[in-house]
Amino acid sequence: MTKEYKHHPSLENLIESEDMGLEVLHPGALEITEELAELCHIGKDTKVLDVASGTGESACFLVENFSCQVVGVDASDYMVQKAREKAKKRGLNIEFRKGDAHNLPFEDDCFDVVISECTVSLLDKEHAICEMARVTKSGGYVGIHDICWKEDTPENLKQRLEEIEDERPETLEGWKGLFEKAGLKDVMAVDKSYLIPGWGEEIKKKIGIKGELKIFLKVFRNWGISGYKSLRESEQIFKSPYMGYCIIVGRKT
Numbered sequence: 001m002t003k004e005y006k007h008h009p010s011l012e013n014l015i016e017s018e019d020m021g022l023e024v025l026h027p028g029a030l031e032i033t034e035e036l037a038e039l040c041h042i043g044k045d046t047k048v049l050d051v052a053s054g055t056g057e058s059a060c061f062l063v064e065n066f067s068c069q070v071v072g073v074d075a076s077d078y079m080v081q082k083a084r085e086k087a088k089k090r091g092l093n094i095e096f097r098k099g100d101a102h103n104l105p106f107e108d109d110c111f112d113v114v115i116s117e118c119t120v121s122l123l124d125k126e127h128a129i130c131e132m133a134r135v136t137k138s139g140g141y142v143g144i145h146d147i148c149w150k151e152d153t154p155e156n157l158k159q160r161l162e163e164i165e166d167e168r169p170e171t172l173e174g175w176k177g178l179f180e181k182a183g184l185k186d187v188m189a190v191d192k193s194y195l196i197p198g199w200g201e202e203i204k205k206k207i208g209i210k211g212e213l214k215i216f217l218k219v220f221r222n223w224g225i226s227g228y229k230s231l232r233e234s235e236q237i238f239k240s241p242y243m244g245y246c247i248i249v250g251r252k253t
């Protein structure tokens with residue numbers, strides 16, 4: 001991944017670019033994946049596309065627990081390879097493909113459910129949600145979970161998160177609006193903001209002191225003290241009362 005070598009280090013890119021032993025790259029572990037699956041009515045034989053499938057952990061979980069069929073797509077060669085190896089090790093028949101969420105390598109109307117976990121705020125949101133809707137069959141569901149801003153978030157905080165992490169979350173109503181704009185109906189939102197305060201600690205616990213040290217040294221080597229400062233700033237934004245988390249689901253008619 002080259003994106004991490006910009007003006008600021010991005011905490012997200014640092015965690016993803018090293019093998020830190022993190023398999024689930026979103027808050028709420030696999031419980032939120034299960035909740036999303038239920039809200040999207042995933043069941044036996046449902047054909048699911050996981051956009052930005054990361055390490056493949058959610059795709060494997062869905063196949064093992066819902067007996068559905070899953071295809072995963074991710075822009076990173078590293079993630080696609082890791083996901084393929086994981087599925088093979090677990091004896092699961094899951095196709096993982098390299099692809100861009102803005103231009104999904106699938107025909108229109110071919111999946112019952114299309115999900116994306118903790119990624120759309122990194123993308124051209126409107127475009128990515130329209131792509132998810134395009135490849136969903138009529139009557140199927142599009143579902144995401146992602147970070148969201150509280151309504152009263154100061155603009156400078158939004159700007160700093162975009163500068164440091166390249167993330168542009170919406171408010172909960174903003175996310176619903178984007179789903180409606182993509183033609184999705186019965187759009188519902190579930191506020192999961194209680195997951196955010198413990199997320200940073202959860203990551204630290206998983207990567208351990210060794211992981212933290214590795215990140216610190218890499219940041220120091222590449223960006224010096226200013227890199228370390230922007231990393232801390234990013235952490236503070238995530239810890240601020242303005243940061244929330246939500247699930248959004250809509251149906252294609």
Ligand SMILES: C[S@@+](CC[C@H](N)C(=O)[O-])C[C@H]1O[C@@H](n2cnc3c(N)ncnc32)[C@H](O)[C@@H]1O
Nearest residue numbers: 024025026052053054074075076100101117119
């Ligand atoms: C925060 S991780 C989430 C991974 C996984 N969905 C999860 O929740 O564990 C973001 C993922 O998005 C992928 N990604 C970033 N930009 C993408 C794009 N334009 N198209 C597809 N995948 C993308 C990254 O490679 C990474 O695997």
